[in-house]
Amino acid sequence: MSQPSSIQRRFPWHILFFLAPGLLIYVTFSVYPLLDTLWLGLFQEDATGQRFFAGISNYQTLLLDAAWSEPFWNALWNNTKFFIIHMLVQNPIGLFLAALLSSPRLRLSNTYRTLIFMPTMLSVVIIGFVWQLLLSPIWGISEGFLYSIGLGQYFDAWLGKESSSLITLALISVWQFVGIPMMLIYAAMLSIPDDLIDASVVDGSNAWQTFWNIKLPLILPTIGMVSILTFVANFNAFELVYAVKGALAGPNFSSDIMGTLFYRTFFGFQLQSGSITMGAAVATLMFLIILVGVMLYLFVVQRRMKRFQL
Amino acid sequence: MISLPGLKHNTGKTLMTHAVLLTYTVIALFPILVIIVNAFKSRKAIFKDPLALPTLDSFSLEGFEQVLGRADFGLYFGNSMIVTLVSLFFVLLLGAMAAWALTEYKFRGNLFLAVLIAMGIMIPIRLGTVSILNLMASLDLVNTLTALVLVYIAQGLPLAVFILSEFIRQVPKELKEAARCDNVSEYKIFFTIILPLIRPAMATVAVFTMIPIWNDLWFPLILAPGESTQTITLGVQQFIGQYVTDWNAVLSSLTLAIVPVLVLYVIFSRQLIRGLTSGAVK
Amino acid sequence: MADVKLSNIKKSYGNTPVLHGIDLDIKHGEFVVLVGASGCGKSTLLRLIAGLEDISSGELCIGEQQVNSLPPAQRGIAMVFQSYALYPHMTVFKNMSYGLKIAGKGKDFIDAKVREAARILHIDHLLERLPRELSGGQRQRVAIGRAIVRDPNVFLFDEPLSNLDAALRVKTRVEIGKLHQELGATIIYVTHDQVEAMTLGDKIVVMNQGRVEQCGTPLELYQHPATRFVGGFIGSPKMNFIDGKVAAIGSDHIEIQLSNGCRSRACVEAGDLKVGDSVTLGVRPEHIEERSDAGTLLSGDVSLVERLGEASFIYMTLGDGTEMVVRGSGESTVTTCERIEVSFAPHNAHVFDSNDRALRRLKPGNVHSTAQLAQLKAVGQETL
Numbered sequence A: 001m002s003q004p005s006s007i008q009r010r011f012p013w014h015i016l017f018f019l020a021p022g023l024l025i026y027v028t029f030s031v032y033p034l035l036d037t038l039w040l041g042l043f044q045e046d047a048t049g050q051r052f053f054a055g056i057s058n059y060q061t062l063l064l065d066a067a068w069s070e071p072f073w074n075a076l077w078n079n080t081k082f083f084i085i086h087m088l089v090q091n092p093i094g095l096f097l098a099a100l101l102s103s104p105r106l107r108l109s110n111t112y113r114t115l116i117f118m119p120t121m122l123s124v125v126i127i128g129f130v131w132q133l134l135l136s137p138i139w140g141i142s143e144g145f146l147y148s149i150g151l152g153q154y155f156d157a158w159l160g161k162e163s164s165s166l167i168t169l170a171l172i173s174v175w176q177f178v179g180i181p182m183m184l185i186y187a188a189m190l191s192i193p194d195d196l197i198d199a200s201v202v203d204g205s206n207a208w209q210t211f212w213n214i215k216l217p218l219i220l221p222t223i224g225m226v227s228i229l230t231f232v233a234n235f236n237a238f239e240l241v242y243a244v245k246g247a248l249a250g251p252n253f254s255s256d257i258m259g260t261l262f263y264r265t266f267f268g269f270q271l272q273s274g275s276i277t278m279g280a281a282v283a284t285l286m287f288l289i290i291l292v293g294v295m296l297y298l299f300v301v302q303r304r305m306k307r308f309q310l
Numbered sequence B: 001m002i003s004l005p006g007l008k009h010n011t012g013k014t015l016m017t018h019a020v021l022l023t024y025t026v027i028a029l030f031p032i033l034v035i036i037v038n039a040f041k042s043r044k045a046i047f048k049d050p051l052a053l054p055t056l057d058s059f060s061l062e063g064f065e066q067v068l069g070r071a072d073f074g075l076y077f078g079n080s081m082i083v084t085l086v087s088l089f090f091v092l093l094l095g096a097m098a099a100w101a102l103t104e105y106k107f108r109g110n111l112f113l114a115v116l117i118a119m120g121i122m123i124p125i126r127l128g129t130v131s132i133l134n135l136m137a138s139l140d141l142v143n144t145l146t147a148l149v150l151v152y153i154a155q156g157l158p159l160a161v162f163i164l165s166e167f168i169r170q171v172p173k174e175l176k177e178a179a180r181c182d183n184v185s186e187y188k189i190f191f192t193i194i195l196p197l198i199r200p201a202m203a204t205v206a207v208f209t210m211i212p213i214w215n216d217l218w219f220p221l222i223l224a225p226g227e228s229t230q231t232i233t234l235g236v237q238q239f240i241g242q243y244v245t246d247w248n249a250v251l252s253s254l255t256l257a258i259v260p261v262l263v264l265y266v267i268f269s270r271q272l273i274r275g276l277t278s279g280a281v282k
Numbered sequence C: 001m002a003d004v005k006l007s008n009i010k011k012s013y014g015n016t017p018v019l020h021g022i023d024l025d026i027k028h029g030e031f032v033v034l035v036g037a038s039g040c041g042k043s044t045l046l047r048l049i050a051g052l053e054d055i056s057s058g059e060l061c062i063g064e065q066q067v068n069s070l071p072p073a074q075r076g077i078a079m080v081f082q083s084y085a086l087y088p089h090m091t092v093f094k095n096m097s098y099g100l101k102i103a104g105k106g107k108d109f110i111d112a113k114v115r116e117a118a119r120i121l122h123i124d125h126l127l128e129r130l131p132r133e134l135s136g137g138q139r140q141r142v143a144i145g146r147a148i149v150r151d152p153n154v155f156l157f158d159e160p161l162s163n164l165d166a167a168l169r170v171k172t173r174v175e176i177g178k179l180h181q182e183l184g185a186t187i188i189y190v191t192h193d194q195v196e197a198m199t200l201g202d203k204i205v206v207m208n209q210g211r212v213e214q215c216g217t218p219l220e221l222y223q224h225p226a227t228r229f230v231g232g233f234i235g236s237p238k239m240n241f242i243d244g245k246v247a248a249i250g251s252d253h254i255e256i257q258l259s260n261g262c263r264s265r266a267c268v269e270a271g272d273l274k275v276g277d278s279v280t281l282g283v284r285p286e287h288i289e290e291r292s293d294a295g296t297l298l299s300g301d302v303s304l305v306e307r308l309g310e311a312s313f314i315y316m317t318l319g320d321g322t323e324m325v326v327r328g329s330g331e332s333t334v335t336t337c338e339r340i341e342v343s344f345a346p347h348n349a350h351v352f353d354s355n356d357r358a359l360r361r362l363k364p365g366n367v368h369s370t371a372q373l374a375q376l377k378a379v380g381q382e383t384l
């Protein structure tokens, strides 16, 4: 910025030194592959493995040919449900826990926080297996538990049923990741000055009114950010379904989401062999979905929710 | 006591708060504890009374013996360690260097590069997997840990640059200007003044970089599925896929994957949570 | 009527006592100023009165009612915070009307109330703005407006002016004084600022380490500080203290052998003092004169002279190293390093015993008091 002009006239080697290594790796292994994928989606391969330009025909197949479009729309719809469940369950619970944790002079607050956040640290794969075991009718631990609290008749092999496997998986994921909205919202709540809360108490509002009228509006930007993080993570999810239900996302693709569809398309499964170019096309569509979400957030949601200077 | 009514009211509320938080804590921990506890029981005891603690009678390490006999968990663990630490080192170093260059120097293309890197925070690198695999194949890096490290560096850099830039911007101008007046080189300013100053931010970045790498299944599965390069996450996944019906083995392998992480978590939870809740990540 | 009565109010945070039994009687319509060093518990006391903290023991009455366990909104109080604590996401109008809305008041009522308060405070034109679009002084007014609309019996102010610049602080201070007359409500006001305390308060309460050190009108505190702490706290520059021993006891005065070797006479009641007891002599800078014949003579080296125009503060060191300040005239020709002689009259001396309690003064400077107070205020404004 403020360097002597003698340095500025020479080639700025130091900038290159600082920037080049990181940038090189980032561009080679992130930017280029992404662009290359978008490009690859426009090609097809013939029987000999020869690639040729095919325009948008991959996308036509994917969106219009029943053999491809059915799984695609199924996965997209499932993924949307997956996201909606997170928004309706994970974020409200996170908000609720954060509100409790930020009660003034609460003892053990740190301990609760640390423990509740613990599952978030573990690998999704591990968590998937843990719940697979816990919900397994063979082991019967959940069934036994439900009987002990008088709800035994409601037990079912939830993960194995078409009607409930996706919801169950989503709830497992909610259980694991509730710590993230909790932490971020908690931090936002801590940054609200105490005086503001005191002022609203003096103004006569009870705890609920203070939360609703003062705290919530002030943490709205954080909730917006949590939502977009959830969106990106959900439409990029793969591990949980893969670990619990395999690449086929059974039963009968009822738990198929974009990540598993992408994996199957790319690597093939059972009778169908994998296709690099079709895989690239699916990835491109995922990219577009995420891009639209992020853009909506940046240009609509974030604009509306001004950050209030506290 | 005159103020008793008021106090009582508050005590009731506090009790409720504790009750709810405690309940949720149990919900969060119970499933994990059940797995760990049962890993130390004999097959019969696992099924007879899953919620009981292991007794002298039911205590058994057979699961662990099988796991350690059939799969090389030590190797997997070592692979994960190497990949995570090496990636972390480079993400921190290269990330700090890039953040410094982007915030400190004005040059053509500065803004473009900043935006390009910022995009990487939101757009998952996974979407480029098809080409990454091609690329690794042509570089002859498939089934090497190097492939994983390279991808993870690319994955971790954007957030690292973002967070570290925020911190570098807060370093007082006077420090740098004083050094420049003394004719200290730009390299020395960075390595001896800036790097030490942004150490706290590095801790935050480390947390955000490390966890996703350690827990990742996708890239190990695709880029390095070979027996000798499996990470712990992939190893456990493959192992359990193979021995689904062997409950002792499954429970033990899960325990082996969970416990080290939990131990590390308990040790570092303070820093980690401070990192998560610090203002740097908005 | 809303007298505020505190009886033996105590407060501890966990095992740390912060207030050790506060007794105060505040009459309806009185303007009471709480002063004291940082951390002495002023804000805590205010928050106890507001109901933002639980009282550990003791009794708090507002009006006829014991309010220990009433929530803040039902105590008939309103509070103005140092940080203003305006809700950042609400317009000025909404900020001011929030309390009324919570109380379930009608729309027309709220509208009328807010507009009236805004008119009084001259913020009518700002009602649709957000707090961040206001200047510091405007925010301050909104904060006061928010208190006014609730028609409280008692206003609580916690250092409301400390975030304003000097000029604005003086202006707002005057306005708060007017507002008090206009509203006729009881005001309890915490401040660090001498001049605010002296000019605004009907009564000043000096606190020290969780206790009330003294409570009285500004003049009482100025003329008859009950303890050495109050003597040093009220007045600017600070009262000078010189250690000494009682040398002789007369009927209307005592004589003190000062540590610098001088002997001084002070017009105070001896009480139980005996010859030889340790005492501290206190004398205000404005009562020391730049001549040698006013009474007790002190000589020392000038270490610094601050010239304010209408007065000069002369800092000098006595023979034994005691530091002193003298308020000399604006035309004083004294220069640094010069050796000078100054003196003060026996009836202007304060004497504190070894427990730092003041001895009763016999010939207080009543004759000059009003003029002196005016002078004090002038000095305060000058130093702002």
Ligand SMILES: Nc1ncnc2c1ncn2[C@@H]1O[C@H](COP(=O)(O)OP(=O)(O)OP(=O)(O)O)[C@@H](O)[C@H]1O
Pocket (backbone or CB within 6 Å): C013, C016, C018, C036, C037, C038, C039, C040, C041, C042, C043, C044, C045
């Ligand atoms: N929530 C709390 N927990 C523990 N101690 C507290 C708490 N609030 C205040 N204190 C202690 O009580 C004492 C009095 O604090 P208080 O805020 O009333 O001081 P103050 O007179 O208002 O000071 P200042 O002039 O700096 O505002 C201080 O020693 C402070 O450390």
Ligand SMILES: [Mg+2]
Pocket (backbone or CB within 6 Å): C042, C043, C044, C158
């Ligand atoms: Mg205070």
